[in-house]
Amino acid sequence: MSSNLLSNLLNARFWLCGPLGFLLAVVVMLGMALWFPGGAADIDNIVLPLVLFPALWAGIFFFAYLEPRLKRIWCVFALLGIPNTALIAAQFWS
Amino acid sequence: MLRALSVQLPQRETKALVALHGWSAVLLGLLLYAVVITGAVAVFAEEIRHWSVGNVASQSPFIQPLDRWVRQHAGNVDPAHLEEVTLSTSSSGHLNIFYHSHIDQPDGTIEEYGDAVxxxxxTGEVLSHRVTTATELREQENAGALARFIVSIHTELHLPRPWGLMLTGILGLVLLVSAISGFLIHGHLLKEAFTLRRDRNPLLTRRDVHSLAGTWGLPFAFVLAFTGSFFSFAGAFGIPAMAMVAFGGDQETMIRTLIDQPTIESKTPGPAANLDAVIADATRRAGVAPVFASVSGWGVDASRITVFAPASDNRLTGRQFSYDGNSGEFQREKPALGKVPSAGATAVSLMAPLHFGNFAGILSKLVWGALAFALCYVVITGFTLWLKRREHEPGWVWLRRGLLAFGHGIPIAMLSCALAYFLAPILGGNAFSAVPASFVAAALLVLGWSALTRDLDALNSKLLVVTIILCGLLPATRLMTGGIGWLDALWQGNLAVPMLDAVFLLCAVFLAIQRRGVSATANNDPEPLTLATTGTGQQP
Incomplete structure (x- = not known):
């Protein structure tokens, strides 16, 4: 049991599905506040990312869990994470 | 048709999803069970409040003239507390008026502070008048303490904010994983929904029962998990984090923007509109009496009134109307969020009715409650299957004990806190501290008992007896501690009193019959289907 736990902790997929996947979902949700259209009431960019957070997380989680090629997972994480992180950082620095 | 409802995945993916479905439940399933069973009870929070309070005013305060009382007390409170005035129904069915201002807290949140009447x-008789914060007002109210605690144990598991919300949010995601993986691994959904093989081996029957209940409950589990995670995560970190990114950390401005309620800066005196006329107009428009009203800037120029009415006329969501706070003139019907209708406002306004099941009165609540109890059954049968397959591995005995402790412990703790609610006043205590204390004490007692008992079948039977006794004791205790009788309650239109008393008595009878059945099966059958399969049968 303990060796299984240790091997899981050293497994990249564990981190991608768990903490990193959750963090990515949070980053995408926050980033959406800056690029998602505000809609007629100019609130959709705030409200819809909050509503869609569970779906965002589930999508990221199942992709990271089921995709056999780790490189592809890292690429998708980078594609989603880097632009959203850059947008959030730019918002704070400006 | 059958083919359309079947999902065929490659073997590797199916195997991975089966492992995910099982392990996610094993690691967090007991806590998930705690959240779901408390949620199944919390669906009836309003009925529990009426049952526990007993003497609830039969008429809503919003269908009686109230303007003169609001006006009279507004003249007696600190003028600083007239920044906002809210009107709501108290737990005992009377009118709550809260004259308050907004105070910045050290942690960045906003607290409402003022005169609560x-x-x-x-008659205008004042039942209580306190100068307090909204949080204290909510947490230290005796009358609604039981219903409030049941809701809070479901939403936050009695943990401090934001950790309780974070945990229930994570459990919501676990339920989402279980629902999605369950959907994908059960290849033939339509077939699974109608398959129950009783005559073959018992393990197969158990698997069929689990799949049957799970298949029917899948859409509901998905909806509950999705909306529950939304509520937990939005409250725990979503709203503050969004405010940080989009509003430079100013949560109040973000909330006011979302609900379209700007701060009234004006200090110029102005007339206060007649609230009775405003409420009568809102009642006519909604077709039902309002449940909440808010006056931003009482007695100043540019004052604004918002009136909230519950769902009615086949609508899924409630309605909000905006009025001029000086003239009382109707301005517009407000969407749930923002100035004009939007996709975001519609999505958010659907979350509450879909999660609470309160869109069609008691009928939809009964359906939601029943489906939530069915979900508990799926969790328990899932564990039973998992344990059955590992009955010869001694390392899993901790899970068997945990299943017993949680399976019986949460209902016993909920029943105990209801008993404490009725007993606290006659023992000189207060309900708002006795209710959580008795829940924790009962839960710890059951945990300790489960940890120290060797014979798990005997423990299962004894815990069932405790549950039966508590169910039977509750209506009697309520009556003996001054609770309202059935006839008086019916006369007052409080149906919750006889209804819930009857539910507890029926539960006691049903569980007693179940217990007899379990004992008989344990004596005759080598593989009893009890809450905790303790491994007396043969490995299939």
Whole structure:
């Protein structure tokens, strides 16, 4: 049991599905506040990312869990994470 | 048709999803069970409040003239507390008026502070008048303590904020994983929904029962998990984090923007509109009496009134109307969020009715409650299957004990806190501290008992007896501690009192019959289907 736990902790997929996947979902949700259209009431960019957070997380989680090629997972994480992180950082620095 | 409802995945993916479905439940399933069973009870929070309070005013304060009392007390409170005035119904069915201002807290949140007055609308008799914060007002109210605690144990598991919300949010995601993986691994959904093989081996029957209940409950589990995670995560970190990114950390401005309620800066005196006329107009428009009203800037120029009415006329969501706070003139019907209708406002306004099941009165609540109890059954049968397959591995005995402790412990703790609610006043205590204390004490007692008992079948039977006794004791205790009788309750239109008393008595009878069945099966059958399969049968 303990060796299984240790091997899981050293497994990249564990981190991608768990903490990193959750963090990515949070980053995408926050980033959406800056690029998602505000809609007629100019609130959709705030409200819809909050509503869609569970779906965002589930999508990221199942992709990271089921995709056999780790490189592809890292690429998708980078594609989603880097632009959203850059947008959030730019918002704070400006 | 059958083919359309079947999902065929490659073997590797199916195997991975089966492992995910099982392990996610094993690691967090007991806590998930705690959240779901408390949620199944919390669906009836309003009925529990009426049952526990007993003497609830039969008429809503919003269908009686209340303007003169609001006006009279506004003249007696600190003028700083007239920044906002809210009107709501108290736990005992009377009018709550809260004259308050908004105070910045050190942690960045906003607290409402002011004069809280509870009065009988018909006579103007003041039941209580306190200068306090909204949080204290909510947490230290005795009358609604039981219903409030049941809701809070479901939403936050009695843990401090934001950790309780974070945990229930994570459990919501676990339920989402279980629902999605369950959907994908059960290849033939339509077939699974109608398959129950009783005559073959018992393990197969158990698997069929689990799949049957799970298949029917899948859409509901998905909806509950999705909306529950939304509520937990939005409250725990979503709203503050969004405010940080989009509003430079100013949560109040973000909330006011979302609910379209700007701060009234004006200090110029102005007339206060007649609230009775405003409420009568809102009642006519909604077709039902309002449940909440808010006056931003009482007695100043540019004052604004918002009136909230519950769902009615086949609508899924409630309605909000905006009025001029000086003239009382109707301005517009407000969407749930923002100035004009939007996709975001519609999505958010659907979350509450879909999660609470309160869109069609008691009928939809009964359906939601029943489906939530069915979900508990799926969790328990899932564990039973998992344990059955590992009955010869001694390392899993901790899970068997945990299943017993949680399976019986949460209902016993909920029943105990209801008993404490009725007993606390006659023992000189207060309900708002006795209710959580008795829940924790009962839960710890059951945990300790489960940890120290060797014979798990005997423990299962004894815990069932405790549950039966508590169910039977509750209506009697309620009556003996001054609770309202069935006839008086019916006369007052409080159906919750006889209904819930009857539910507890029926539960006691049903569980007693179940217990007899379990004992008989344990004596005759080598593989009893009890809450905790303790491994007396043969490995299939």
């Amino acid at each position: 509870e009065l009988v609308v018909a």
